Amino acid sequence: MNRNQVVFVNGSLHWLTGSSCILVLDLDCDIWRKMSLPDKLGYGSGNRIYMLELDSCLSLIEISDSWMNIWVLKDYVREEWDLADRVSLRCIRGLVPGIFPISQTSEYVFLATHKQVLVYQRKNRVWKEMYSVKNGCTLPLWFSAHAFRSTILSCH
Template sequence: MNPPCSKYGVFPDEVVLQILARLPIKSLFRSKSVCKLWYKLSSDKYFIQLYNEVSVKNPMVLVEVTELSESKSSLICVDRLRGVSEFSLDFIKDRVKVRASCNGLLCCSSIPDKGVYYICNPMTREFKLLPKTRERPVTRFYPDVEATLVGLACDLSKQKFNVVLAGYHRFFGHRPDKTFICFVFDSESNKWRKLVSLQDDHFTHMNRNQVVFVNGSLHWLTENCSCVLVLDLYLDIWRKISLPDEVIYGTGNRTYLLESDGHLSVIQISEAFMNIWVLKDYGKEEWHMVDRSLEGNVFCEEQLYPTIMVLSTCISEHTLLLSLSCVCFDRDGGA
């Protein structure tokens, strides 16, 4: 046990570290100016691991807000432990947009340079420029050059990550066919591998930016919520998971894909109710409704989209941004 007086001050070292590990990212970087020891914390492996452990137990919601009168957007983190905080990705030295997030890492694509992707840790302000795929220049992703689907899978226990770029390709001057090209980047080998399959699914702008990493696979909602498209990163195969009938055939609802205590989840929201489903049996595709709220006017769809994009969500605390306010729903607390 550390003595009452430590190198961090009058409190034991572990107490100070536990306090700092619960700070918002912005406040954490402000604390670096206190002293040299605190300045070095953001690059200390033990503290980074501790911060990640605290974050995993208290998942945050990452929200991208775009002003109608401006072309730029801002990022806001919302979680119960650290509150609401805004942070910037200006340390990347490029204009980027967030395409995916997983376990504290963000996958960003360059706005001026199509096909350029970064992985960054906003806590340490470290980033990695991914090598470009070796795709021939005569082909490109359809319809906007960028990959239709971007996924990020981060395994904290192994300290490794995978990035997935997938979409329909077309030869220059030709219409796209059902050929679905997928590139998977492995951080351990620092290389891409290519998968080719036939798909006929389409994705809304909202669903493209909401990918969930569960059970060693990446998941995306298809257009009209007809099913969940799944990429198994161990077997390198695509599959589809059916959704509850109420989700498929429901009208006038907003549907999000979530992660709940290691399970794939779906939240369905309308002006009259909010339903939360959990995929209890992954193999048998058995969905169970775990919560149903009948409180009306949960949110107004027109306020949420397109100026606000929920980039990542968690089931324990689903947060939606309405204008300049945050509305939090806690399934355990029911409010």
């Protein structure tokens, strides 16, 4: 398993494996299956791949030295992936080796590094620092960062 990433979407648990596929457990039927990754994904070419949920769809975030590609599974049955966004990482070049996506919506992508939380605003293509550890910290910031879903607890 790839960093034990698990995403719950479409009534199933999904794990990104080290063998260029996604392992799926359908919780309704108790059936395991394998799902293909996008054909154009740079898996195994030095790119880092992360799996998240995006608007109730399975999503992959592919990070290279200079680009972040966001893939979304548009057709679950046919396993058809769309490249939803292609983001330049030029503005945060020095942070790219340690960056890790923690959550995303159709408007924002939240990423963490050892000492910072960054937000990328997808509509206006702007990067902002949301949080930074100013003093020493015993654990990396991303170690305690978790994805937030509004369905867990209403803020109203």
